[in-house]
Amino acid sequence: MSFGCYPDSLIGSIPNLYYYAANNPSEATIAKRRSYANTISYLTPPAENAGLYKKLKELKELISSYQSLKDTGRASPICKTIIEVSRSCNLENDVTLPSDDAEDLDPDSRDKLVGQVYCKLMEIESRLLPCGLHLVGCPPTAEEAIATLVNIAELDRPEERAGPIYGLPGILARSLGLDIEDIYSKSNRGELAEVDLLQDITETSRCSIRSFVLEKVGSDGRISFNIMTAMRKASGLYEPAYIAYLKSTKFASADLGNLKSLFAYLEFCLQQIVMDNEVSAMIRGLAGKYIEPGPGGDPIRNPAVLPTGKNIHALDPQSIPTQAALKNAKVVVDRLIQRQAEASGGMYPESIAVVLWGTDNIKTYGESLAQVMWLVGVKPMPDSLGRVNKVEVVSLEELGRPRIDVVVNCSGVFRDLFVNQMNLMDRAIKMAAEQDEPLEMNFVRKHAIEEANELGTSIRQSATRVFSNASGSYSSNINLAVENSSWSDEQQLQEMYLQRKTFAFDSDSPGAGGTMRREAFVTAMKKVDVTFQNLDSSEISLTDVSHYFDSDPTKLVAGLRKDGKRPTALIADTTTANAQVRTLSETVRLDARTKLLNPKWYEGMLNSGYEGANEIQKRLTNTVGWSATSGAVDNWVYDEANSTFIEDDDMCQRLLQTNPNSFRNLVATFLEANGRGYWEASDEKLEKLRNLYNDIEDVLEGVK
Secondary structure (H helix, E strand, C coil): CCCCCHHHHHHCCCCCEEEEECCCHHHHHHHHHHHCCEEEEECCCCEEECCCCHHHHHHHHHHHHHHHHCCCCCHHHHHHHHHHHHHHCCCCCCCCCCCCCHHHCCHHHHHHHHHHHHHHHHHHHCCEEECCCCCCCCCCCCCCCHHHHHHHHHCCECCCCCCCECCHHHHHHHCCCCCHHHHHHHHHCCCHHHHHHHHHHHHHHHHHHHHHHHCCECCCCCECCCHHHHHHHHHCCCCCHHHHHHHCCCCCCCCHHHHHHHHHHHHHHHHHHCCCCHHHHHHHHHCCCCCCEEECCCCCCCHHHCCCCCEEECCCHHHCCCHHHHHHHHHHHHHHHHHHHHHCCCCCCCEEEEEECHHHHHHHCCHHHHHHHHHHCEEEEECCCCCEEEEEECCHHHHCCCECEEEEEECHHHHHHCHHHHHHHHHHHHHHHCCCCCHHHEHHHHHHHHHHHHHCCCHHHHCCCEEECCCCCCCCCHHHHHHCCCCCCHHHHHHHHHHHCCEECCCCCCCCCCEECHHHHHHHHCCCCEEEEEECCCCCCCCCCCHHHHCCCHHHHHHHCCCCCCCEEEEEECCCCCCEEEEHHHHHHHHHHHHHCCHHHHHHHHHCCHHHHHHHHHHHHHHHHHHHHCCCCCHHHHHHHHHHHCCCHHHHHHHHHHCHHHHHHHHHHHHHHHHCCCCCCCHHHHHHHHHHHHHHHHHHCCCC
């Protein structure tokens, strides 16, 4: 930035102390570049498991009854009730429910059905969600830190300097002579016994960590001197609470050495989570003193982010993707291809449109970048210093499948931070296109040849697949149009995407930046079978922010394809050790159930006051954004949201008193969703919304 740039001229030599969320290192880095900011990290809100509520809780109780009575004559009637309640919970798009009477199902079929419903419930119940908003200078209590510790304990950490630390679910599984990955796989398929076993492992993990934390808590609910623990230690009869608890379970033979290493690590993490360092860091900065630097990212994946109150830094851009990221990427890619093959009669997808984010790649050390390379069958090669600046083609024999074509759209922040990696991706894709291989085994080459013939270019030029915004430009602005209701139709949104997101990056012209190549982008997107994004941390999901739908090309691809077919939209969820690949619709439904419609979430937001009510309204607006760009939102999501926030008169009054402006926007968003054809609502519901809107207007204008 030069002195002639406004940010540089305005900041001058003024100190700039800037509170920034610890989980957003990419934008914190840009704040440093633009305004010389000394960032001070703050913690994300305390997290809890989403839990179950209303009929979802009833459904879990029915499944418990079925398990205890499944070998009796009552199994069939209970299964029938489970099917009925599942339909009332709108689970028919998540689980295949029989149209016939449950009495016609044999015992194995009943078990499989109940297992699939149970698996879906556990997925909802165990989802981690932020409750309320974080207050700077108010660290979480030890009790509030438990859910975060449970998720930290899920992951294997072989890279720790003091020696490998193994995840608690894996330790518990091995105590039974089982492998946790096998349990995950079978549970994901809905095998009832494995779903139940995984739930036992999850509950045992939570309870053992809860007992571990509570023996360190003082009378004020925070980590401090615990007189009972001190007395037991002094008596010589002390046994760690987590070991005492595990001895009472079927996992009593869990490896003691692995447990001690893990819980020593968790004790360190607990101390960091509850440390109050945010206000003192600001005071040190105001006094002109040194603020300790620290990495930004996901505290669950990388507890070194803690404690907060640090001056955030990111990572060496040339160090990604790491070998660990490549290993994780292979798992996700295999599941992605398998999921699409199952939906398309065993056919491989020929082309996948992938979105890459700056923050996500910092948090995961380049997992999504590695996914792109593994899809095309190329692997990154670090040099002796760990810098990744070379790629190597993987043979078809080693790959075991065709090379999948990709169209990569990078966020503006990714472009700013990882331009070298964009060039590396471009080299990798072009290298794959130039392999002399059968076209049925190399879709990158197949499409490059077709495009070369169509556009009159070389194969190498036609293999251009890495796109972003023009330099200095960010997003497609679809999010702004949706937030402000300033768009006429979906065609306008798609045109915005094509105008702003079609700047190609060419490794053959390094340093040139992006060049508008709309025709090449459109030609490549016409062949896309799957659109794909990643979710990598529990704090931010699809409807929490507008960026995800802003970059989603699902309906755009359908408009460009000659057959008008809408591509399969898939989301990789690597927020837990059990990585999942779901459809976009499944993920939106999961998001709605665990946040927007979940009393635990919206009550937490309302307890945060004015801004909490605004967060509720934002979730609904982002849901409409997904309807606009992908059509992936079921009608019942709007119905249930309307029932929760509009049909309940007490809730209406609370929202009106807490934040009348956001409540007005919430009502207007419901009406807009109906007007744009995304929500089919009865005349009575619409009339109530219109009257409510007018009443809120009167309140805001002082008429009432």
